[in-house]
Amino acid sequence: MANIDTVFMIYSYLSREELGLERIDNEASAYYLLYVFEENSLLPRNELVKIYNDTAPLKMPSELPESYIGPFENLKDLNQYAFALCDTQNANQVALVSLQNFNETIKTANTPSDFKQILLEHSNLLANPDKDKKKSLFGKLFN
């Protein structure tokens, strides 16, 4: 697996109605991931969904618009997902960015490299504690 430095995750706190879904009584708003990307690519949705299904305590509604991953009941669940993703991607760290922080960051960014740098400074960084601890057969052979 390729070494990834940082995985960026942009999330928002949304109600079902804000997602365009039918309202369900007593169902509170939750955190949802909007965009997940690393230096060179957007992470494939099927991988993100698989990690969600393996780790998240809540079930993803089948009618959820395609670009979202969630729901996460609280930030703890979101962090847990971030760690799992970090591990799967063999990334050094995850940068969790709220939508509000994204909106602030973009004001001062003029180029993609500016943007990524400023985004990093305004994110909640979670380092991968297990990075390189467990290596795959490929990892053992080539690292």
Added chain:
Amino acid sequence: MNQPSTSLRNFDPAFPGENWFFYWKTSASLWRGKLTECPAGPVIVPINWAFHTDTGENFDFGHTKPEANLAQLASLAEMIGRELVFFLPLTPFPFLPSGGVPHLLARVPSLNINAMAYAILDNENQINKLISFFDTRVYQAYRKFVTQLGRYFSEAGVACNIWGVEAGYLKNHYFVSYIEDRSVSFTQSFSRYLAVSKEENLNQTEKKEEGEEEIKSELLTPREEKKLKQKFTHIITDLYREAAREGLAGHYEGIVRVGFLGGSADDFFKRLVAANDWNEHSRSIMEFVGRDVIASSVLIPKIQANVLERQLSEMITTTLLPLKLNPATCDPEETSVWRPLTLFEIFERNVSGEENNHCWRNFGLLDFLERDYRWSFRVKSADDFFMADQYTQSKSLYFFHGENLDSGKLTYLLKVFMSGGSIILNRSRIADVEKKRLETFFIENNLEIEKVGFHTTLHNIRLGDGRFLVFEGEKLEELDLEKRLVFWHDVLATFNIPKVKIKAEEGLEFSWRERESHATEFHYEQMRRLSVYNPTSYKKRFMIELPKNFVLLKLIDETNVQTQSRPGSIAMEFSPMGSISLDFGLFS
């Protein structure tokens, strides 16, 4: 008259694509040479509001900066025989910093419907942010600008047309305007609108018009709030349209929608971390054309000999753009212009797709047409259905929602039916008045109503060549997709709409165009042109089975493609970036 060059100048920031000319990106002293080199066809000049004023109060039309002299530009174009068409923003323009709003007014960033700040990468890899058009200061300054612009055009004798442009992007198959906003400016003005509307409701004693949203209580359900936000957005959009129409008076031609490739939030992130996805851009061009929207590539970098350039040139620059800017060419009898083939015209309540239920896609119609009649249909806003001869002359099959009908639209729909046209009407949610009028029309004209039960109740009415099919759309929404596809297959089979069997590998894009036959083509009733593009990096196969009334006349612009003609079919193998067009003559 100077002969325009035949190829697009690559990497010239003043010509970012499809004959768009960014006059502020080059010296006025070079304008003449550049206009001469521009490919044939009208030159599109988007007006850069911020370039003519910093403050929104004082305007420069060449008094200080020669590049701001639009009259000089128009005069040069006239001298060398080039037609200029000005595009005035009615929404933020994504290729301009702050969306084109003057520097001192650029205070409140606009947020998209997911409350995310608009961020758009332009073709020079700069991030453009958009400014809210719901800021009252922006609106007031806009009014001043268009009034000054109109006065300037009149005084300087500029004879070019100005079109108001609603700029947007593609999201989940829908065109979404860049005016959509959820910023603090939007929220504040929306609250004021709610307060005023509530007050008006309290004072109002007359009965409200049917279907009109009523603001009853302090607490709105999220669904009601969403609907009112849409309505409020339409009101503000209309204010900008009205300002442009009034300010520019005789110079103003109307509104065109322009969709920008690479201009959505999804595109921003994709382009941020990876190269442009040419397959997706290629598909988006078709989706825009299918929504009657002019596609523009000004946000994406140009790559020489890319299939996308050929596709844009054929589908937009030489087809849709002239049709939109010169409505006279819409005449089906016009033989010199290729028009996108439109077998089906689908009128949707809301083309922005914000309200996703109870639409033709949910009924399975668009999935069916994309599979069996790919890109031979147009999805339009019900508001765009107005009385025009184009509908009574056209042979398209019309789809309409009953709830979008008012007295005028129903009258015209019945006129289309009586002229031999075919209509499919979803009668769910139709207003009682229109429902009764429709029933009365059938009874008064002694028309036989044939009733068929097939997943829903179908009422079939015939009058000469005309057909009126009425069904309950809501019943279809409950079915799984496979059953909905079978429904449309069986229903449309009764309309005898000719279908050409095509087998295209995934990634290939193709489109049909049509025109009437010339006097020299008298053997044929109509001419059709099929254009196929391979924007992928792989070899792809394409096969077409020709109906008996199709005659292959010629192959045009073969690039990286091998063709093999067999009796009744044509097989093609496309190398990466391959493309071809095939002309057919059709007889009865």
